[in-house]
Amino acid sequence: ANMATISSHIAVMTFPFSSHPSALLNLVRRLAASAPTVRFSFLSTAKSNQAIFSGQQYENIKPYDVSDGLPEGYVFAGNVHEPVEAFMKAIPGNFKAGMQEAEAEAGVKVGCLLTDAFLAFGGEMAEAMGVPWIAFWIGTAHKAEQTLKFIPGMSKIQIRDLPEGIVDHLEMPIALALRVMGLKLPEATAVVLNSYEEIDLTIINDLKTKLKKVLSVGPSTLTLSWPSKPDESGCLPWLDKHKAASVAYISFGTILVPPPSELAALAEAIEASRVPYLWSLPDHSRPHLPQGFVERTSTRGMIVSWAPQLQVLAHTSVGIHITHSGWNSVLESISYAVPMICRPFFADNMLNCRMVEDVWNIGVRVEDGILTKSGTMKAIQLLLSDDKRKELKENIRLLQESAVKAVESNGSSDKNFETLEDIIGLCR
């Protein structure tokens, strides 16, 4: 959009790690398409912008790079806390600078802040600017309220399911950010969730009493067209060659690297149970697979460094999803009704896994919560057994159905999106 056609200017601020930026971009793409005269300035680190935009251009979404806070020439050596800590020290100054750049270029002042909920400074910034603050919570509804039995809908959650930083590791910068967020979110004009109300009405209704506006507008999986990244490694034609619901799809998300011993155990379980598999495994993890595993399983297995996960889960050949239970992965599994085997690792994984197994009954947690050969084999056999499979499949189909209804015209997510559009319309 050129300057003359910009009706209002929204600054979007991401938490530039794991799947946070792409989840926020999904929401922004949808809003931008419905509000062509609104300019969205998308502020994230250079690394994250490169990864999620990957050269793609949008009429009214403009990426701006903000400082990641890392020293010049920094080399990542495997400790994920380092870049997060450096980034948390660089906020909010880096975003202020980015916003000024965006305002200068657009020639229009920012009239609204849309931030990842982790960036609670957005509340103060918006207040100082006299503009609305919309917070985007990338997980499901449960995380905004971290306290158990006395929270409606949370009775099955145990303390040990909580992310690090809620009851321990309180010194981590991310822990501090989460606590500040808890205090700040009630001030937000709206809190937007990539979830849908019917997945857990008790929790949503409780949140509605605590926040000004709770808008579940997802699952984004069902509201967006396929992502633009092509199926470079040929996963889909490979899946075409397999029987319905026979293949196990394995992925642990965008950031997590399971310990070598667990990767090896998982490979052994896959081999021994003879289940066909499609494994999204970063190249640097490949050396941890057992010697000869790839060759011995080559007729029924495929390993890729990145899979088009949505299309994979939507494929009829996929029958099991082995996952770290990150929120996007769980929601995608629900969207295509693929039962899960969960090996939760960090952040919200434990909470999601607990909901999957104990509340929704649409998957199982691996024995003792870690990948061993025998425990993983048991889980695979269980999911392939007629009775359990039928039970899980029925439950996940019902959830899928309610998700589809939610995004249809006049469904709960559809109506919430309209409310969000109205709020965006008020941003001047």
Ligand code: UDP
């Ligand atoms: N994903 C993908 N291909 C892969 C691995 C992951 O498309 O090979 C996507 C997946 O569809 C999901 C996201 O990456 O949308 C992972 O998000 P999630 O919340 O599950 O985990 P996180 O990466 O935040 O730990």
